[in-house]
Amino acid sequence: MISYNATAQKQPLNISGTVMEEVNKNPIPFATVIVFDTDTNQSVTGTTTDEGGKFNITTDALNFYIEISFIGFETLKLTTFNIEKNQLDLGALYLIQVTEALDEVEIRAEKSNVEFRLDKRVFNVGKDISSTGMGALEVLNNVPSVTVSIEGEVSLRGKSGVQILIDGKPSILADDPSNTLGTITAEMIEKIEVITNPSAKYDAEGTAGILNIVLKKDEKKGLNGSISLNTGIPDNHSVGVSLNRRTEHFNLFAQLGVGYRSLPRDSKNSNQDRINNTTVNSEGTAYRNENFYNIILGTDYYINPLNVITLSGNFAYEIEDQPSTTDFSSFEPSSVLVSQWQRKESTEATNPKWQYELQYKREFKDNEDHTLLFSTQGRFFGKDQESEFVITPVFGDDDFNDQQTETQFQQADYTFKLDYNKPFSEKVNMELGSQYVINDVGNDYTVRDLIDGEWITNPDLTNNFEYNQKVFGIYGTGSYEGEAWGIKAGLRIEMTDLKTELTNTNEKNNQNYTDYFPSAHISYKFDKAISLAGGYSRRIFRPRLWDLNPFFNFRNNYNIRTGNPNLEPEYTDSYEITSIFAFNKISFNTGVYHLYTTDVVERITYFEDNVSITTPENIGTSNTTGMEVNFKYRPSKWLTFNGDFNYSYFIRNGEFEDQSFDFNGDKWSARLTGKFNLPADFELELTGNHQSGFQTVQSEVSALTFADLGVRKKIAKGKLVINFAIRDVFKSRISESVIDQPEYYLYTWNTRGRFFTLGLSYGFGKGEAMTYSGSRR
Incomplete structure (x- = not known):
């Protein structure tokens, strides 16, 4: 030497x-x-x-x-x-x-695999998927417990409302996955993290779960994009363009969308007064017709391999027309028809929406998981709406007044977050962070009656509701994860300051409280395929604006829904034990859980003069014990089954206005999806759903069974895709409930009917053909 x-x-x-x-x-x-x-x-x-x-x-x-x-x-x-x-x-x-070493790595990564981590599962994308040209949604559909419908709806363990992150950050790109994840392909994805029981790091408000898509650091170059055309019956027409340009230092993305849709709803109601032996029946159809326009612009700027800044914005504008027609019939004792009339609604509204996000992420040299993330997000939604209700007598001489309503609504939400993650070794990790959320809402609502040819404001139904909520939270977690055993514990503290006011009557409700939300997870890995995990977390449901705002919905003035400004939050202690099995062709999860909820928010119906008024109230406690099973089975390359089953037994205890609401009950739901890869690049998807009937504090909800069907044809190796889908094939998705009390009887029936959709999508660059549905956010 x-x-x-x-x-x-x-x-x-x-x-x-x-x-x-x-x-x-x-x-x-x-x-x-x-x-x-x-x-x-x-x-x-x-x-x-x-x-x-x-x-x-x-x-x-x-x-x-x-x-x-x-x-x-x-x-x-x-x-x-x-x-x-x-x-x-x-x-x-x-x-x-x-x-030579790279070849060895490719061989080891030839097949995608699942790693079991302490509080999450990690799906590593192998060559078997990354080299197929799949898009992000198709990769998600290969992840155990995750299901993506042929229309792009993502569910986790059979539940929708999943939060999707990209590189650990919220993203406008993930706000509507079926629209914007089309520019991310399998070869760009390193892994997908599945979190079904979030720790204290995440909001204490409930969530169906979290999916984090982690992109490869060297897959940020190229032009990707997609163009789509959609049509459907009832009317659902749209055009969407999605673009994504990746360079060494910039990731530029944009989306444009425009369309028109019509959302009909058929309903039937029967209100029976058993004291006076009178009945009012109603039946009608309501529409929500919308023209919508949407634009998204954003960029990721990679200052260097360790620092990235993201700035994005979204603006949308909707023009609504909501016509409805409801036929009423009034009966006296012995079912004698007294009167008939028709009530027509004409509603017009404009809805401006905007959103922005600014994020800064820093990684540290010592470990890729050593990160600091700051983000701020702002959202605004406005509604300027006017409605007129015209009464046309058909039979009898009852005197009804025409009515008008006017709504001026504005909501602004701001979120500031700081998250720090520090691994001390491969086994020990710490997370610290804070969050501040501001919700500021105003709803000015006016009702007028036509009396003697003049519109007169009804002071009993008119109000200006102001809502301001601030939530400040801090959290910390620590974890140890060995080869077999792992444990993680954390605590989140949230301080809530809520103020509501009805300015017309000077009615105020101020709530200021501090809550502690602990979480704990423990896991044991028997081997790479089998794992057992247990978890505990405390959650909160804060009443939302529409739960608190005592506005009146006048579409059917015999069945009215209103809010309760004195409503308090409900709290849930959640316990679960899950076992996870992942083999070559099948993966499934089984779990048992127990939920203990206090100050349960239930909707209570009051009845007087054949008018039902439904409002939320805090009533007692609920103990729910259940089991859940979901699986994914692929017996061959052309056939895949996804299934979910959930059963729960609940005990309700509560008293409200000297009335006992103690009762026991159960409910269950099941879903089975079959996916068939047919010759000539055709794909067929059939989904069957069943939800059992169940009891609430006042009502009996009927069971329902429905089916969906989808067909997809790929052309030019998936660059061009044709989608056809039927939602509710047999028109059996019907919501039906009965309230049977000694003093009154209420029957409610609703359905949206069958939907047909047809879409044509083309992806270019590395982009995947996708469907722009223009779904409501």
Whole structure:
């Protein structure tokens, strides 16, 4: 071995150089440079290269050699030097890529696999998926417990409302997955994290679960995009364009959408007064016709491999027309028809919406999971609505007044978050963070009656409701995860300041409270395929605006819904034990859970003069114990089954206005989806759903069974896709309930009917063909 012996050296030696790739001459950031003692072969000092591949290091060693290394490259060893005046300039140093090692990595990653982590499961995307040209939604559909319908609806363990993150950050791209994830393909995805029981790190408000899509750091180049055309019966027509341009430092994305849709709803109601032996029946159809326009613009700016800033915005505008026609019949004792009339609604509204997000994420050199994330988000929704209700007598001489309503609504929401994650080792991790949320709402609601040809404001039904809620939260978690055992515990503290006011009557309700939300997880891995996990978390349901606002819905003025400004939050302690099995062709989860809820929010109906008024109230406690099973089975390449089953037994205890609401009951639901890969690149999807009947504090809700069907045809290796779907094939998705009391009887029936949709989508670049549905946010 040749080394430099600097026996005459009296000052420290300064060593510098630049590390680069041999093939493309690009600099290599964060390469390791170590100075070794020649006699002992022990390291003396070391450093890493900066973003430009440069390094500078000082040593007092007299007899040394240098090694330079980076993952995926051969280690470079330097033993001969030319030193002048205590300066050693090594110049450009080229590392050779290790092709053999890369081949080995590809073999190990040939097949996608699932890792069981303490509080989540990690689906690593292997070559079997990344090389097929799949899109992000198709990759999600390969993840155990995740189901994506042919129309792009994502559900986790059979539940919708899943929060989707990209690289651990909320993203406008994930707000409507079927619209915007079309620009992300399988080869860009490194892994997908599945979180079914969120820890104290996440909001204490309930969620169906979280999916985090982690992108590869080297898959950020290229132009991706998709164009789609949609049509349907009832009217559902749209055009959408999605673009995504990735460069070394920028990720630019944009989406434009425009369309028209009509959402009909048929309803029947019967109100029977058993004291006076009178009945009012109603039957009608209501529509929500909308023209909508939507634009999304945003960019990720990669300052360097460790720092990224994201800025994005979304603006949407909707023009609504809501016509409805309801026929009423009034009966006296012995079912004698007294009168008939028709009530027609004409409603027009405009809805401006905007949203912005600014995020900064920093990774640290010591560990890719050592991160700091700051984000701020703003949302605004406005509604300027006018309605007129005209009464046309058909039979009898009852005198009814025409009515008008006017609504001016504005809602602004702001969220500020700071999250810090610090791994102390491969087994020990810490998370710290805070969040501040502001909700500011105003709803000015006016009702007018036509009396003697003049519109007169009804002071009993007119109000201006102001709602302001601020929630500040801080959290901390710590975890240990070994080869078999793992444990994680955390605590979240949230301080809520809620103010509501009816300005017309000066009615105020101020609530200020602090809550503690602990969480705990424990897991044990029997092997790579079988895992057992237990978890506990405390959750909260805060009454939303429409739960608190005592507005009146006049579409059917014999069946009115209103809010309760005195409503308090409900709290749930959630316990669960789950077992997870993942084998070659089948994966399934089984679990048992128990939920204990206090101050349960229930909707209570009051009845007087054949008018039912439904409002939410806090009533007692609920103990719910249940079991859940879901599975994914792929017996062959052309056939896949997804199934979910949930059964729960509940005990309700409560008293309200001297009436006992103690009762027991149960309910269950099941879903089975079959996906068939047919010849000529056709795909068929059939889904059957059943929800059992169940009891609430006042009503009996009927069971319902319905089916959906979808067909997809891929052309040009999936770049062009044709979708056809039928929702509620047999028109059996009917919501039906009965309230049977000694003083009155109420029957309610609703359905949206059968929907047909047809879509044509084309993806270019690395983009996947997708469907722009323009779904409501």
